[in-house]
Amino acid sequence: MITCFDIGGTTIKAALAVEPGSLRPIGRVATPRDDFALFAASISQLIDEGGAPAGAPVAISVTGVVDPETGITTVANIPCIDGRALSADLGALLGRQVLVANDADCFALAEAHAGAGQGHRVVFGAILGTGVGGGLVADGKLFRGAGGLSGEWGHGTIVATTTRAAPHNLPHFACGCGLSGCLDTVGGARGLERLHRHLQGTDLASTAVIEAWGNGDNAAAATVDLYVELVAGPLALVVNVIGPDIIPVGGGLGNSAPLIARLDEAVRAGILRRVDRPLVVPAQLTVDAGLIGAASLGFSEGVV
Ligand SMILES: [Zn+2]
Structure with a gap:
């Protein structure tokens, strides 16, 4: 007890x-x-x-x-x-x-033991909420890295941002961690909104962007395309480094099954391992x- x-x-x-x-x-x-x-x-x-x-x-x-x-x-x-x-x-x-x-x-532990990670040996729980975070569970136990900072795939400059996103002139936004150009600045719900504002010049809530994308709106689709490209690269690198069997995604953006499916497709196209089933999936434990x-x-x- x-x-x-x-x-x-x-x-x-x-x-x-x-x-x-x-x-x-x-x-x-x-x-x-x-x-x-x-x-x-x-x-x-x-x-x-x-x-x-x-x-x-x-x-x-x-x-x-x-x-x-x-x-x-x-x-x-x-x-x-x-x-x-x-x-x-x-x-x-x-x-x-x-x-x-x-x-x-704890989110990663929950998904590993009682959610989408059940039955999988290496579970990387990814958070796409207000910002970007994560945690690693291997053989049922939480992996605690030095300083307690493992799993933080949202921080550290995305080197490719200026080149891959050059047509969009995407700047290196300042991040709350003190660095700039972190995935956290574009990969969470606020990041999706920031990308939409940058590309379209309009303020729209992340949920509205995703809804518009689902309804076939071209502007929202452009935002989602750039978002998926920016997030899939770092997440594919995480997969290549630690080899998770499954990546449950929590946080607000994890509630959009179509967005997570797009992300899964892009991640699986960018990793060494060939996997013929979804690797990046919505989290099951939303409450x-x-x-x-x-x-x-x-x-x-x-x-x-
Ligand atoms: Zn940062």
Whole structure:
């Protein structure tokens, strides 16, 4: 039995997992952002409400980076846990083992254990949400790279951008990570909107661009063509480097099956391996992936 948390900048969600894939919702509270004692008390209260026995472990999905060597969590939008050894500090207060992982990593774990990645040995969970992220699960376990930053295929300049996209004069947009020209600036939902604005000079929500594309609109089709070209290259490189059996795609853009099918086609045309089935597929767990992933983290690391 493990108490699972999905901790975001505004809300903490909790559930009790009696066994893998079986979640019993506990509830949700607003995230205390500035007071660690209050933060810990909120977690403790949710554990009590869930009824986990004394000593039962806790697993947390958090919107931040967890350094596997130091345990230090970097969470920009929750100052009271930013720069803190969350697992150790919370574990000492609660008297329980506390596991913590990044939310994209938990998404990958959830898909590997209970979603589109079931039955596959190497699962790369890709997020095409507001921005671009990802996580790697091999043989059922989360791969934690140095500094906790593995799976971050959205960052690092896409060298080909200026040449491949030259007819579009696509600039190297500044990225939130401090670099410029990152896939993250064009590969998420905001990126799709940015591409559409750049090509067409009009502001349109990503969902509207995709809807217009589905209705045969030529302008939207041009945007989607460029989007697929820009995202497929880096994703094909990920496939060649780590060799995933399946790539479930989550985040808002993962909800568009036609877009993911286009991406799959382009990725499979750009990799060394010949695969005659879809490799890039929509994620199956659109609700509670964070909680399911946290539960999968606990069960896969054998703390239960
Ligand atoms: Zn970046």
